[in-house]
Each structure stands twice: as structure tokens, then as C-alpha cells.
Amino acid sequence: MFKGIITDIGTITDTTTHPNSDQIFHIKTQNLSSISKGDSIACSGACLTVVDIMSDIFTVQVSQETMKVANLNTWKIGKKINLEQAMRLSDKIDGHLVQGHVDGIVKILTINQNLDSHEIKLSCSQELIKFVAKKGSVTLNGVSLTVNSVITRPLSKFVCGEKFLGEAQASTAEYLNVFEEHSQALTTKLPSEIEFQKGSAEFTVNIIPYTWENTTFQYNKVNDYLNLEIDMIARYLDQLMQHKYN
DSSP: OBOSOOOEEEEEEEEEEOTTSOEEEEEEOSOOTTOOTTOEEEETTEEEEEEEEETTEEEEEEOHHHHHHSSGGGOOTTOEEEEEEOOOTTSOOSSOOBOOOOOEEEEEEEEEEETTEEEEEEEOOHHHHTTOOTTOEEEETTEEEEEEEEEEOOTTOEEETTEEEOTTTSOHHHHHHHHHHHHHHOOOOOTTGGGGGSOOEEEEEEEOHHHHHTSGGGGOOTTOEEEEEEOHHHHHHHHHHHHHHO
16 A cells, blocks of 8 residues: 655666566665565556565566556666555555556646646546546556546547547447557557547646656656556445446
């Protein structure tokens, strides 16, 4: 369990593929004194287990399932990532309760400076936007943030690659055919990137100067993908409601 308060910025020093196809990342950090083998560390929002420690570098092993859901395919040598060690029951919860279970990715649409702060607008899939509420909490790349605004649009228009399916005239089957065609044409390995062609939902967050300077937001740019974890209370409520009405 985490709270979304970043304690260090790590750097990817090497990456290899395990014989079982899991991905291995070696991460350099300045705060290794309190890290032990077997510890859970949130790495840009993904809860990963420390499998080895050497000098100022620790190693994590990532399953294919996590690689599919999160933005870890963008982790190359030199990549900066947010780090947070697991919280203790006696800790203050300065952010909100975070599990380190990435629900999906969001795409940065704009980054605008507003006085000393930065407002980031993000594109989100329809599947996840229902969990995002104005003044609610989300976790982006491991950082606990408050949602400023939410913008949703009806799915009456779909844009998929260069093909357009017009206002309420395309059946679900027709849309899925184009969706599948474009998905096969994608050369990137980013998970669910096709979702952002819809442009159906957006939300904004505000990054204060301290958070900007002490997290990897300072390195982000438009079109980057961030790991999103929705508020766990919203996740469980949705599950309960599904059981209630099913």
C-alpha cells in the first residue's frame, strides 16, 4: 500500500528479458539504505518487488501482464521514474490510499503553465473515465493528484486512423472492424493506445511547483503516456453496483 507521495526519482540503468519472458529493470536511486530484497516499491505507479540489490542499484522483475497494462514499454536506459516505498500503518496519509495496481494509461494532450503551477490535460478511455470525478483523487505515474475537471463526450463519432465513422451511423460491429484493422497496423507496443483515437474523454490536474520539481512531471511532454490508477473506493463501488443489478 502506498500514498502517492514520491520519495525519490530513479533512473533506469539497464533492462533485460528474463528466460520466462518477464522484463528485468535495473534502477539507480539515492535512497537504498532502507530498501531490502522482497520489498514492494511503486515505480511510476506500478507496485514492483525488489529481487536484487547491488551498490546504488536495485532490480525489479515485471510480469507480461503488468507490461501490457502500464507504460513500462517506454522504459529505456536513462528513463527517469518516480519511486515510493510501501507505507507503514503508522504513517500519515498525505495523499490517498494507493495500491500500485495500474488500471491503464492516459495520454498528455496539453501542458500549460498557470502562474507557478502547471495544468495538464489528459485523454482517457471511456472504460476508465467513469471512475474519474471532479475534486476526486487519481494516481498518475505514482503521484496522488486531485482532478480539476472532467470532460466527457458521447461516442457518436469515432476516428480510427484515417477512417471516420459518422454520427450515430456506424454499428458497433462496423466500428470494431475499423478498430481491429487500425490496431493491427500499429507499430508501437504501448498498451491500449488505440483508445486515444476516440478522443471521447479528458480530465485535467494541477501540478504545484513542489510536486513538479520533485517528480518526473518536469520531464514530461505532450503525447507522453502516464500510468493511471483510479481511486480504489470507486473501483469497489463499481463492482458492488454491478453485482447489485446483475
